[in-house]
Amino acid sequence: MTPSLQASGIHKSYGAISVLKDVSLSVAPGTTHAVIGPNGAGKTTLFRVLSGEVFAERGSVRFEGRDVGARPGFRRVRDGIGRTFQVARVxxxxxxxxxxxxxxxxxxxxxxxxxxxxxxxxxxxxxxxxxxxxxxxxxxxxxxxxxxxxLAYGERKRLELAMTLALRPRMLLLDEPMAGMSPGDRLAAVELLNRISRELSMAILLTEHDMSVVFALAHHVTVLNYGEVIASGTPDEVRASALVREVYLGHEHA
Incomplete structure (x- = not known):
């Protein structure tokens, strides 16, 4: 089956600072894939590359088998990639x-x-x-x-998601979708995203710091640290990684 989104060997620098170093991931149709890691790991930069906001120096981005690495963001939206941001834009x-x-x-x-x-x-x-x-x-x-x-903050985030869904995407990129939400709003958002993924058969790629959210949503998890992939697998495989626990999760998620 052709992946909804496939990134291969992504390198991105700002001046002399290498932010992404040979990053690869693949998101299967109808699945939710989470990208996690410490602050400064490169998660938001990866999303900017995948959405066409910035371009990588090396590597490829393919959406439903088509090379979109040179296409600007508004073209990728028309291709079927929807994106939300850490701070809701309404x-x-x-x-x-x-x-x-x-x-x-x-x-x-x-x-x-x-x-x-x-x-x-x-x-x-x-x-x-x-x-x-x-x-x-x-x-x-x-x-x-x-x-x-x-609107309350959690409602603004839902409105931003509604505006993204109105563009009729076949894939969602969600950058910190639960940021700033209350525990009740987070629970409602998890239920909403699970329903959207299930009912619309939509691929979802998200970044998120709340591990309870990640493990409630994700079928696959990729872990970044200093711009490099240090682990990738099912939630259980990632939780079992000693390296991931050392650099990010700690032992409470083991």
């Missing part, structure tokens, strides 16, 4: 519904100019209904009329 002055409607319009627009033309007229009833369906998927349909800026 339009606070717009309603929750309008945030998702805007994402749907962006998905349909052939160019920035055509998007602008679409935004100058009121969204159609069909588009608003589709936006409500997406909000229902993440449990925000009852907040549709509220300004996004008044």
């Amino acid at each position: 339009f606070g002055e717009f309603s929750v519904l309008d945030n998702v409607a805007l994402a749907l319009e962006a998905c349909a627009a052939a160019s920035p100019a055509s998007l602008w033309r679409r935004l100058r007229v009121r969204a159609s009833a069909a588009l608003l209904a589709e936006a409500m369906d997406v909000l229902a998927t993440v449990g925000l349909h009852k907040r549709a009329a509220d300004p996004a800026g008044i």
